[in-house]
Amino acid sequence: MADEGASDASSDSSNTFWDLATCAAAVAAYAAENPNAPDMDSQMQAAPVAFEVQEATGREWVEASLRDPWRCYENFRMNSETFHKLHNILVVNHGLLSTQEFGSIEALGMFLWACGHKQCMRQVKERLRRALGTVSHKFGEVLRAMVSFADTVIMPKDPTYSTVHPALRTYSPLFDGCIGAIDGTHVPVCVSRRSHDDYLNRKGWPSQNVLAVVDFDTRFTFVGVGMAGAMHDMAVLREGWTARTFPHPPPGRYYLVDSGYAKERGYLGPIATTGTGRRSSNIGVLSICKSCSTTIIPNCVMWLKGHLGSPKISGKC
Secondary structure (H helix, E strand, O other), rough: HHHHHHHHHHHHHHHHHHHHHHHHHHHHHHOOOHHOOOHHHHHHHHOOOOOOOOOOOHHHHHHHHHHHHHHHHHHHHHHHHHHHHHHHHHHHOOOOOOOOOOOOOHHHHHHHHHHOOOOOHHHEEEEHOOOHHHHHHHHHHHHHHHHHHHHHOOOOOHHHHHHHHHHHHHOOOOOOOOHHHHHHHHEEOOOHHHHHHHOOOOEEEEEEEEEEEEOOOOOOOEOOOOOEEEOOOOHHHHHHHHHOOOOOOOOOOOEEOOOOOEEEOOOEEOOOOOOOOOOOOOHHHOOOOOOHHHHHHHHHHHHOOOOOOOOEEEOOO
C-alpha cells in the first residue's frame, strides 16, 4: 500500500510539472506568432490608481458615535443621553477640562471606549490619531475625575441604616440589623515578572483581590482595589477598613460575610456547629446567612462583567 501511495504522489507531481510546461510552451508559441504584440511587462506596469482614505479624527469619531444610538451603546456602553449627563457631571463637579487641542467630550469617549473594550494606549492612539503621550495624559485626567465621581455614588444611600430592608422583613427579627454583604473577587492583571509571584492567587494565575461591599438593593457601597491576588480575604478587608470611604457598620448593624473572614464585631459569618460539636439549632438561619453572603456579590460582579466585559488590568509595579 505504501508503494502505491508513493507512486500516486509521484504521478501527481509529474502531471503538475507537465501541465506547467504545456502552459509555458503555449505562451512561447503565441509570442513567436505575434512579434508585434505589446510587451506583457509593459501591460502589467500600469499606473496605480491614486486614492486616499480620509479617516475621521478622534473628535469626529466620537461625535458620529453619539449620533447613532447603536454605535453609541456599542462603543461607550451607554446611550447618548447618559453619556452627556455623565460628561456634564464630570465637567461641573469633578474638574474635567477641555483644551484647545483635546475636548472633554472626546476625552470621555476615549476613556469609555478603552475601558469598555479593553483597548491598550497604542490602540487608542491609532483610533484617535493622536500622540501616545497626549492620549496617556488625557486618560489620566479622565480617570482622576471618574475616581472623584465614584466617591459620590459608590456609597450607602443611608449611612445610618435606620430602616430594615424590605427583603429582610420575612426573617424579622433575626436579620433586622443586617445592612449588606461583603466578599472578594479576583480580577486578572498583567504585572511585571518581578512582581508576578506576589499576584498569583490560589488558582495559579495573577490577579487583584478586589473587595466589594453590596447592600440588598445590589448597589455597590464600597469597592477596594489594588490588593495583590496572593493576599488573604481578611487581610484585604483590614486594608479596606483604612479607606476614608469605607462604610463601617454602625452599632447594632452588621454585614454578612463568608467563612474566609475572621469573626469580628459587625461581621456575621456562617457557623455550622456549636462548641460541643452538635449542629446548631439555628442552622437554618445560618444557612441563609451563608447563602446571602456567597451569592449577592458574585451576582453583582457577573452583571457588571456582562455589561462592561471582563476587565483586565495592567498592574503598576
